[in-house]
Amino acid sequence: MAGAHPPVWRRRLAVKLIEFREQAGKSPAEAADRIGCHRTKINRIENARLGISLGELRDLLTFYEVDDPAEVDDMVSLARHKREPGWVRRAALVRPSIADLIHYEETAACIRTFHGTLITGLLQTPDYARAVLSTRPSNLGHEGIEALLEARMKRQEVLERADPPRLYVIESEAALRVHVGGRQTMRKQMDYLETMAGHDCVELRVIPDRAGAHAGLSGSFVLFSFPNPAYPEVASVEHRTGMLFMETQEEASEYAVIFDALQSIALSPEDSLDAISLARKNL
Known part of the structure; x- marks a missing residue:
């Protein structure tokens, strides 16, 4: 590989x-x-x-x-890039493209992400993540699921660094209502979203259902920007067996335009917290 x-x-x-x-x-x-x-x-x-x-x-x-x-x-x-730690190697055996995803997350200055049906991976709780990974029809097996779950939790440590990337998250209101893992799991997930929304490096916004048709309906994506101007922005789209990375300026620019359009119709961070709180009450 x-x-x-x-x-x-x-x-x-x-x-x-x-x-x-x-x-x-x-x-x-x-x-x-x-x-x-x-x-x-x-x-x-x-x-x-x-x-x-x-x-x-x-x-x-x-x-x-x-x-x-x-x-x-x-x-x-x-x-000087050292050999990947064990958790990266274990996950890469299941999904080879995850090694590049982790590198992009660890070296990015800014991460912009939109998700239409699920909570973004960097903000998922362990129970929520396990439910997502376990319900995918695939040949992952128990060990594969555990390897990807471990990696997903480890990846979140990038937000706890002394110099974390700036994370801009846009979630569809529909993602707040899907009962992934059941009501108790979703309540904990909503609590965690509220906690992380207060993090200095995180901005979380929700697109309400009333916004109607919008540019994000074509699918979820992540956009990475880097502190070194020599490195162009990279757009990432998840598919059934891994991640697709679009590394040309033209491709990444298209996703940047889409993200800006989604920001223009999303609720403010304050109103988004109200939407999360309401979603939890309605569970």
Whole structure:
């Protein structure tokens, strides 16, 4: 799996290395001579098929005259990417694309998400998440469900960091009424939504039923923006067997327009809390 689809951190590193080399007017052969390797190694590094040691990376950055401390630190951080923790590896065995999703969540400065029928994964309680995962007709099995549940809960820790991403959530009012896991599970889920809505890095808004037809009816999505301007926005759509990532500017821009349109018809954060409270009372 890894050979067929290099992880996003390695692809980012490769893209930047090519950019720096071309800006410096150097050829792959010259880069190979610089670090004392065969040209095929440079090709594999730039194709994201092979990692690079910190020593080789620093040598190439010097050769390419990259002296911006922020750029150097970002490249070193990518090259230093450690092997994924056990919970990521277990989840990736079930859904390979989840490794890229986790990387995007961990490196994003801003996450915008719209969900039409379910509570967004970053704000789900364990009971709610288990009910969602358990009711999907699939061959996941008990171990697969547990691996994805563990990952979903671990992913939420990104919001507790000292420098969390800004999370903008738009939920359909219909998602507040679907009795996922039963009434008790939904009451706890509504309580948790109210708690997280008070988090400094979270803005939660609800689209009321009375809004009628809107741009979000075509499906849920997540949009990631990153602090490094060299990384374009990425849109993500979940499907039956994983995640589809749209990494071109044109694709991501389309979803940004959709999100802005949804914000324009959503309730204010304060009124959205009232809608959540009413949904809990009506359970």
